[in-house]
Amino acid sequence: MSRRDLIIFISLSFMWSLSFIFYRVGVPEFGSMSFASLRVIFAGLTMLAFLAFNPTHLKIVGKHWKLLTVVGLVSTSIPFVLFSYAAQSVNAGVLAVLNASVPMMSGFIASTFFNDKLSKKQMLGLMIGIIGVVILMSESLFGGAASGLSSSLLAMGYALLGCVGYAIGANVTKNYLHDTSPVAITIGAMLIASVVMLPVAIYEFPYGQSISLKAWVSVVCIGVFSTAIAFIFINELIKSIGPMRATSITLVIPIFAIIFGYILLGEALDTAAIVGSAVILVGTYLSLNLSLKSFTGSH
Numbered sequence: 543m544s545r546r547d548l549i550i551f552i553s554l555s556f557m558w559s560l561s562f563i564f565y566r567v568g569v570p571e572f573g574s575m576s577f578a579s580l581r582v583i584f585a586g587l588t589m590l591a592f593l594a595f596n597p598t599h600l601k602i603v604g605k606h607w608k609l610l611t612v613v614g615l616v617s618t619s620i621p622f623v624l625f626s627y628a629a630q631s632v633n634a635g636v637l638a639v640l641n642a643s644v645p646m647m648s649g650f651i652a653s654t655f656f657n658d659k660l661s662k663k664q665m666l667g668l669m670i671g672i673i674g675v676v677i678l679m680s681e682s683l684f685g686g687a688a689s690g691l692s693s694s695l696l697a698m699g700y701a702l703l704g705c706v707g708y709a710i711g712a713n714v715t716k717n718y719l720h721d722t723s724p725v726a727i728t729i730g731a732m733l734i735a736s737v738v739m740l741p742v743a744i745y746e747f748p749y750g751q752s753i754s755l756k757a758w759v760s761v762v763c764i765g766v767f768s769t770a771i772a773f774i775f776i777n778e779l780i781k782s783i784g785p786m787r788a789t790s791i792t793l794v795i796p797i798f799a800i801i802f803g804y805i806l807l808g809e810a811l812d813t814a815a816i817v818g819s820a821v822i823l824v825g826t827y828l829s830l831n832l833s834l835k836s837f838t839g840s841h
Contacts, residue, residue, distance in 0.1 A: 568760035571757040582736055614731035625704045631697045644792045656716075658785075715780045
């Protein structure tokens with residue numbers, strides 16, 4: 543992994559972690575389904591702006607529209623809807639642990655269907671990272687949330703299906719769109735997903751309710767930064783370092799989310815958070831197959 547890839551990885555962790563803040567502000571006013579669909583639509587509008595600056599991307603989208611439809615559906619529309627349903631009865635801690643299964647799923651799909659074998663070091667890193675996430679979210683998993691786990695199996699199943707979608711989309715991008723620019727991939731996927739989600743947004747919008755400026759800012763920001771720009775970055779990473787290593791970002795996101803929660807929302811920073819974060823960093827270092835030499839000299 544080059545220094546450039548690492549910078550993109552950290553920046554993407556930052557943008558996706560902020561989505562937790564945006565959801566907390568916007569979902570109570572819009573509702574989960576309305577917020578999820580508007581997120582995709584604002585992402586699509588953002589990519590229209592990219593297309594306006596470089597119309598040549600339209601030819602690329604037209605050439606690969608079938609694959610981009612798959613990526614748009616399995617990587618955005620379907621997972622966003624599934625996670626919206628899951629969030630109605632499963633708390634954020636459990637969802638974060640489930641979301642951390644994406645790199646394992648990506649690695650399984652890559653090694654099973656695309657002969658992209660993982661090293662023992664990478665497999666060990668993934669397992670350590672997932673253990674770190676469990677430690678990080680231990681209070682949510684085994685505290686207040688434990689009593690409701692038995693009644694949330696279906697909702698957790700929705701979230702896991704969403705994770706499968708992320709993993710499939712990452713592998714399709716890596717293996718079938720490797721010669722396509724990340725911007726063109728994101729333009730096609732987001733525009734297609736926007737068309738699919740538009741009826742949902744129209745039907746689910748909370749008509750007659752007063753929506754605050756903060757809620758509108760949150761849905762615009764999550765669409766523009768945490769979806770449109772973020773998906774350009776993740777597509778770049780998938781092409782550069784592969785789907786399993788790219789999606790291991792889901793292990794790091796809870797660390798940033800806890801930091802933002804502490805700074806912006808005044809949430810507690812306990813021992814489990816510190817220990818879990820340290821374990822996650824070790825696991826991520828191994829799963830990304832990083833080498834300190836690559837950042838002190840050659841790449």
